[in-house]
Amino acid sequence: MKEIGIGLLGLGTVGSGVVKAIAGNQLSISGKLGAELQIKKILVQDLYKKRLVQVPQSLMTKDYQDIVNDPTIDIVVDAMGGIEPAKDFILAAMEKGKHVVTANKEVVAKYGREILDKAEVHGVTFLFEGSVGGGIPIIRPLKQCLVANEITEISGIINGTTNYILTKMATEGKEFAAILKEAQDKGYAEPDPTNDIEGFDAAYKLAILASLAFGTPVKFEDVSFEGISNITREDMAWAVELGCTIKLLAQTKEHADGLEIRVGPCLIPLSHPLAGVNDVFNAFFIKGNLVGELFFSGRGAGDLPTGSAVVADIVEAARLTVTGSGAKPVCNCYRQKRVKPKDELLSAYYLRAKVTRSEVMLPVNNLLLQEQVPFAQTVKRVQQGKGGNMVYLTEELEERQIHGIVSKLSAIPGVKEVSLMRLEGNQAGVGQVARV
Amino acid sequence: MKEIGIGLLGLGTVGSGVVKAIAGNQLSISGKLGAELQIKKILVQDLYKKRLVQVPQSLMTKDYQDIVNDPTIDIVVDAMGGIEPAKDFILAAMEKGKHVVTANKEVVAKYGREILDKAEVHGVTFLFEGSVGGGIPIIRPLKQCLVANEITEISGIINGTTNYILTKMATEGKEFAAILKEAQDKGYAEPDPTNDIEGFDAAYKLAILASLAFGTPVKFEDVSFEGISNITREDMAWAVELGCTIKLLAQTKEHADGLEIRVGPCLIPLSHPLAGVNDVFNAFFIKGNLVGELFFSGRGAGDLPTGSAVVADIVEAARLTVTGSGAKPVCNCYRQKRVKPKDELLSAYYLRAKVTRSEVMLPVNNLLLQEQVPFAQTVKRVQQGKGGNMVYLTEELEERQIHGIVSKLSAIPGVKEVSLMRLEGNQAGVGQVARV
Numbered sequence: 088m089k090e091i092g093i094g095l096l097g098l099g100t101v102g103s104g105v106v107k108a109i110a111g112n113q114l115s116i117s118g119k120l121g122a123e124l125q126i127k128k129i130l131v132q133d134l135y136k137k138r139l140v141q142v143p144q145s146l147m148t149k150d151y152q153d154i155v156n157d158p159t160i161d162i163v164v165d166a167m168g169g170i171e172p173a174k175d176f177i178l179a180a181m182e183k184g185k186h187v188v189t190a191n192k193e194v195v196a197k198y199g200r201e202i203l204d205k206a207e208v209h210g211v212t213f214l215f216e217g218s219v220g221g222g223i224p225i226i227r228p229l230k231q232c233l234v235a236n237e238i239t240e241i242s243g244i245i246n247g248t249t250n251y252i253l254t255k256m257a258t259e260g261k262e263f264a265a266i267l268k269e270a271q272d273k274g275y276a277e278p279d280p281t282n283d284i285e286g287f288d289a290a291y292k293l294a295i296l297a298s299l300a301f302g303t304p305v306k307f308e309d310v311s312f313e314g315i316s317n318i319t320r321e322d323m324a325w326a327v328e329l330g331c332t333i334k335l336l337a338q339t340k341e342h343a344d345g346l347e348i349r350v351g352p353c354l355i356p357l358s359h360p361l362a363g364v365n366d367v368f369n370a371f372f373i374k375g376n377l378v379g380e381l382f383f384s385g386r387g388a389g390d391l392p393t394g395s396a397v398v399a400d401i402v403e404a405a406r407l408t409v410t411g412s413g414a415k416p417v418c419n420c421y422r423q424k425r426v427k428p429k430d431e432l433l434s435a436y437y438l439r440a441k442v443t444r445s446e447v448m449l450p451v452n453n454l455l456l457q458e459q460v461p462f463a464q465t466v467k468r469v470q471q472g473k474g475g476n477m478v479y480l481t482e483e484l485e486e487r488q489i490h491g492i493v494s495k496l497s498a499i500p501g502v503k504e505v506s507l508m509r510l511e512g513n514q515a516g517v518g519q520v521a522r523v
Numbered sequence: 524m525k526e527i528g529i530g531l532l533g534l535g536t537v538g539s540g541v542v543k544a545i546a547g548n549q550l551s552i553s554g555k556l557g558a559e560l561q562i563k564k565i566l567v568q569d570l571y572k573k574r575l576v577q578v579p580q581s582l583m584t585k586d587y588q589d590i591v592n593d594p595t596i597d598i599v600v601d602a603m604g605g606i607e608p609a610k611d612f613i614l615a616a617m618e619k620g621k622h623v624v625t626a627n628k629e630v631v632a633k634y635g636r637e638i639l640d641k642a643e644v645h646g647v648t649f650l651f652e653g654s655v656g657g658g659i660p661i662i663r664p665l666k667q668c669l670v671a672n673e674i675t676e677i678s679g680i681i682n683g684t685t686n687y688i689l690t691k692m693a694t695e696g697k698e699f700a701a702i703l704k705e706a707q708d709k710g711y712a713e714p715d716p717t718n719d720i721e722g723f724d725a726a727y728k729l730a731i732l733a734s735l736a737f738g739t740p741v742k743f744e745d746v747s748f749e750g751i752s753n754i755t756r757e758d759m760a761w762a763v764e765l766g767c768t769i770k771l772l773a774q775t776k777e778h779a780d781g782l783e784i785r786v787g788p789c790l791i792p793l794s795h796p797l798a799g800v801n802d803v804f805n806a807f808f809i810k811g812n813l814v815g816e817l818f819f820s821g822r823g824a825g826d827l828p829t830g831s832a833v834v835a836d837i838v839e840a841a842r843l844t845v846t847g848s849g850a851k852p853v854c855n856c857y858r859q860k861r862v863k864p865k866d867e868l869l870s871a872y873y874l875r876a877k878v879t880r881s882e883v884m885l886p887v888n889n890l891l892l893q894e895q896v897p898f899a900q901t902v903k904r905v906q907q908g909k910g911g912n913m914v915y916l917t918e919e920l921e922e923r924q925i926h927g928i929v930s931k932l933s934a935i936p937g938v939k940e941v942s943l944m945r946l947e948g949n950q951a952g953v954g955q956v957a958r959v
Contacts, residue, residue, distance in 0.1 A: 108671050108813050115673055118738060118857035216668065222814035224660070224668035232652065232660030234555055235544050235834030302554060377544050377831035378658035378821060385817040395813035398671030412848035421554035 089122040091405040094154035094163045094185075095129045096176055098147075101190045101217065102129070102166035103139040104394025105401075112398075120402050122409045128154045130176075139390070155179050161408045162401055165189035174198050181209045186404035186414070190217030190397050196291035196307045199298065200420065212407060212414035214400035219292040220245060220369050222392025223385040227399075229299040229373075236375030238300040242338040242511075245292045247367035247388040248276045248283035249315050249335040253323075253352075254365040257332050262320045275367060285314035286335065289350040293337040297348045300373075301341060303424040305348060311429035312350035322506050325439060325478060326354050329466075332362050336511060345425035347432055352508055354437045359512035430487035435463065435510040438481060438489070440502050443474040447501035451477055454499065458492050460484065474503070480510055525558040527841040530590035530599045530621075531565045532612055534583075537626045537653065538565070538602035539575040540830025541837075548834075556838050558845045564590045566612075575826070591615050597844045598837055601625035610634050617645045622840035622850070626653030626833050632727035632743045635734065636856065648843060648850035650836035655728040656681060656805050658828025659821040663835075665735040665809075672811030674736040678774040678947075681728045683803035683824040684712045684719035685751050685771040689759075689788075690801040693768050698756045711803060721750035725773045725786040733775040733784045736809075739860040741784060747865035748786035758942050761875060761914060762790050765902075768798050772947060781861035783868055788944055790873045795948035866923040871899065871946040874917060874925070876938050879910040883937035887913055890935065894928050896920065910939070916946055 093109075095102055109116065109124050117123045129146045130153075151172070154160060163180035165187065167173045173194050177187050187206070189195060194202070195215045206213040216226045229238070244250050248270065255266045267284065270276035282288050290312040297305040315335055326333050331354040340347045355362050360382060364370040369387025374380050386392040407414055440451050448469055455462075461482035469475035481489075489507065496505045529545075531538055545552065545560050553559045565582050566589075587608070590596060599616035601623065603609045609630050613623050623642070625631065630638070631651045642649040652662045665674070680686050684706065691702045703720065706712035718724050726748040733741040751771055762769050767790040776783045791798050796818060800806040805823025810816050822828040843850060876887050884905055891898075897918035905911035917925075925943065932941050 104813075112671055112673055112812070115738060116671055119670055222811075223817060224664045227663065227668050228660045231839060232663050232835050233831065234838045235548055235552055235831050237548055237551055302551060375658075375831065376548070377540075377827040377834075379828060381659060381819070381821040383817070383819050386815045391813040392815060395669065395671050395811065398813075399668050402670045403667060410849055413846060421551075 088117060089409060090125045091122050091408055092125055092127040092159040092161050093401065094157065094160040095126055096163065096165045097167035098129055098131050098138055099166065100390045101393050101397065104390030105164060105166060105397050106140045106142055107391060108394035108398045116402065120405055120409065122405060124401060124405065127157060127160050130154055151176055155183055160185060162186045162188060162404045164397060164401060165191050167191060168193065170194055170197060177202055178205055181205050181211050184209060184211060186211045186407065188214045188397055188400040188404060190393055192218040192288065192291040192295065196294040199295065200304050206414065210413050212404050214403060216400050217393050217396035219295055220371065221387040221389060222395045223369055223383050223387060225371055225383065226299065233375050233378060236377045238373065238375050240340045240374040241296055241300055241371060242336055243369065243371035244334055244361055244364050245337045245369055245387065246283055246289040246335060247369060251275050251367050253315060253333055253335065256323045257327060260320060260324065263316060263318055284316050286312040286350045289335060289337045293339060293348060293350055297339040297346065298420060300339060301346060301424055302421050304420045305426065309426040310348050310350060311432065315352050318352055322439065322508065329354065331356050334361055342427065345427040347427055349432060353511040354508055355512040430485065432486050433483045435483050436481045436489055437508045437510050438479040439506040440477045440496055441504040442469060442477060443501045443503050445469050445471050445474065447499065448477060450499050451496065451502065454495055455479065460492065524553060525845060526561045527558050527844055528561055528563045528595040528597050529837065530593065530596040531562055532599065532601045533603040534565055534567050534574055535602065536826045537829050537833065540826030541600060541602060541833050542576045542578055543827060544830035544834045552838065556841055556845065558841060560837060560841065563593060563596050566590055587612055591619055596621060598622045598624060598840045600833060600837060601627050603627060604629065606630055606633065613638055614641055617641050617647050620645060620647060622648045622843065624650045624833055624836040624840060626829055628654040628724065628727040628731065632730040635731065636740050642850065646849050648840050650839060652836050653829050653832035655731055656807065657823040657825060658831045659805055659819050659823060661807055661819065662735065669811050669814060672813045674809065674811050676776045676810040677732055677736055677807060678772055679805065679807035680770055680797055680800050681773045681805055681823065682719055682725040682771060683805060687711050687803050689751060689769055689771065692756065692759045693763060696756060696760065699752060699754055720752050722748040722786045725771060729773040729775060729784060729786055733782065734856060736775060737777060737782060737860055738857050740856045741862065745862040746784050746786060747868065751788050754788055758875065758944065765790065767792050770797055778863065781863040783863055785868060789947040790944055791948040866921065868922050869919045871919050872917045872925055873944045873946050874915045875942040876913045876932055877940040878905060878913060879937045879939050881905050881907050883935065884913060886935050887932065887938065890931055891915065896928065
């Protein structure tokens with residue numbers, strides 16, 4: 088049986104998942120492929136570190152030249168993360184005529200176009216199913232299964248760490264910092280959690296999805312994003328009281344005047360299908376003009392789910408080697424579309440003002456009336472002489488307008504805290520549940 | 524731009540969907556493909572019938588020879604249904620070196636292996652995404668995205684007509700026959716509804732899914748199936764009272780002693796994710812040993828969703844023509860697995876015996892005790908002197924045993940009616956909701 092040589096870059100969570108997936112399912116994979124996948128070399132920083140998976144010491148190398156110059160290696164698999172040296176390694180592998188598979192969302196989001204151009208020049212393929220959604224098939228469905236559709240919208244939960252934290256905040260009523268600490272202790276959050284909790288990870292993934300969905304090159308800088316580190320226990324309690332929960336949503340939608348591409352925490356009604364996607368699970372809604380609405384959910388991270396996606400890409404690349412076919416056209420970006428800047432984006436909002444005494448209610452109300460904020464619902468829970476909270480659910484308005492209002496609100500003496508979050512999903516649903 | 528010629532067989536619901544999909548999204552499809560899809564000929568039975576979509580009269584033909592002998596046609600698309608002449612037309616197209624795409628589940632389920640062998644001989648591809656799940660990507664995910672997994676289980680709702688009928692029975696409390704009539708009037712059920720309501724359609728689709736999932740040739744005859752025409756309003760009312768609903772489930776699972784492959788109506792608790800899949804929607808659960816559990820849902824039928832799937836296959840076949848590549852290995856059946864016969868399959872059951880008078884309760888109870896039926900729960904609602912219903916929810920037992928018991932029960936004088944249905948999903952859930 089023909090052997091397909093693999094050079095693996097990195098042996099962390101993703102790399103270990105790839106090793107386990109290939110070793111554990113070798114028979115069925117070779118049965119379907121008609122060839123055997125063979126890991127030839129693994130690039131690591133420390134040759135003697137204890138690993139999550141057992142591999143022969145002889146496979147380990149600290150020198151990328153051992154991989155890129157090995158003629159028995161057909162496919163290079165980037166399981167490293169980060170831009171450098173991953174990007175250089177990917178480009179160097181392509182120059183040597185090797186196919187490349189990656190789970191590195193940052194490198195795809197920031198340099199995907201450049202890498203795809205390089206792949207085309209050298210007649211190799213570049214696949215990145217593992218970069219978004221862990222084990223949930225999403226890149227291949229967008230590229231192939233839905234190729235006949237004009238995609239009009241994708242929305243989803245695409246970061247497992249933040250979804251775990253938000254789920255725990257909703258169910259256990261603790262503060263963000265306490266849950267983050269627990270998540271770090273369990274290995275669900277990194278020692279430096281910035282990438283996840285500030286929305287970078289979700290923004291990388293959404294840039295990739297939006298490029299594929301709309302056939303236009305979406306740059307990472309095109310994504311408006313914020314994370315979840317400012318969400319308080321108090322806001323989560325209000326969300327629950329309003330019949331909602333808070334999720335970090337990634338959303339991209341085509342409007343007549345441009346693309347909306349944004350990541351941010353949102354209140355969604357409990358009746359919304361994404362409200363039931365908890366812990367580290369991911370889920371996607373996709374709307375296409377033929378297919379209507381599709382919903383996919385599953386494990387968005389972890390060694391084996393991501394290994395499942397990466398090995399699927401390895402098998403696709405290996406088929407090209409087995410059949411001796413040239414790589415298929417890889418870039419879907421055949422047109423240019425305008426991306427709407429953040430200020431122009433429209434949303435309904437949850438707006439909470441904490442006031443120190445009941446007399447402050449009047450200037451707050453006056454300001455909102457003066458600014459002509461369209462309300463769907465208001466809840467005022469302010470005790471005479473003691474202060475409290477004024478909560479507004481608005482109809483749609485522009486980001487620029489609501490941020491101006493928040494600044495003015497914060498400047499009113501006696502307004503102690505202003506909290507703002509988008510309100511998404513079925514708003515009739517919110518209204519129904521939220522008769523508080 | 525290079526032109527890819529298509530010969531379309533049939534211009535009913537699926538054929539019209541293909542025409543609309545290609546015409547409506549021509550620009551974006553050719554942008555992604557780098558070639559233009561061109562329908563060259565359409566095979567119809569009646570040249571002058573009024574159609575669901577407008578096409579130039581000059582494209583219509585009643586003679587398949589016009590298609591199979593047209594050298595400008597690269598891909599033949601079967602949108603006909605049924606075995607003959609579809610199967611012969613598919614094989615003849617392959618002999619002429621044309622790729623074939625079909626949405627015809629019956630021909631794939633019954634002759635898929637033979638057709639794939641023929642495709643291999645002639646170096647063409649045979650694709651059938653549209654045969655299962657309408658617009659929901661399921662064939663390609665199984666063949667490609669999950670290729671690294673050992674699939675252990677698939678369960679789902681894969682027939683839209685029966686799901687529409689069961690949804691209406693649950694919400695409107697009417698008898699099966701009345702809802703079927705309504706569904707026929709709306710075009711959701713065929714004038715001869717046998718194929719859908721007796722489970723044939725779901726069984727064809729499940730045979731295809733099980734073949735792909737387990738890499739073993741599953742014949743249509745391997746599928747144990749029953750339909751929904753025996754479900755009464757009374758059973759649906761009991762299901763609802765027990766905190767459940769009734770769905771026609773298609774399920775395939777690997778056991779140590781063989782594959783379970785079955786279609787049949789089941790009670791599932793309302794907390795089960797498939798319980799919320801209503802009307803003509805389809806949904807799938809897939810379990811793989813790497814990916815864990817995936818859930819997909821969307822529109823399982825209709826011209827445009829099915830057109831979306833068929834055109835995705837056309838584009839995949841067209842890429843082979845564009846790049847001049849040979850067809851990829853197509854058959855996933857690289858091993859033989861035993862299929863468990865129906866008698867051996869294990870299930871929990873809902874069993875209802877209608878008795879004419881309260882004195883019959885004793886022999887019914889005695890029989891079930893004597894047969895050592897393991898109960899999870901019993902509800903007896905029998906009025907002194909008037910009769911009523913005895914409902915049992917059982918733990919798992921073999922089909923052969925429960926059918927023996929049903930025969931004996933029916934033979935007890937005073938037992939007027941015995942109704943049996945499988946009980947699936949989270950049984951703790953059923954128990955919790957079902958404290959009646």
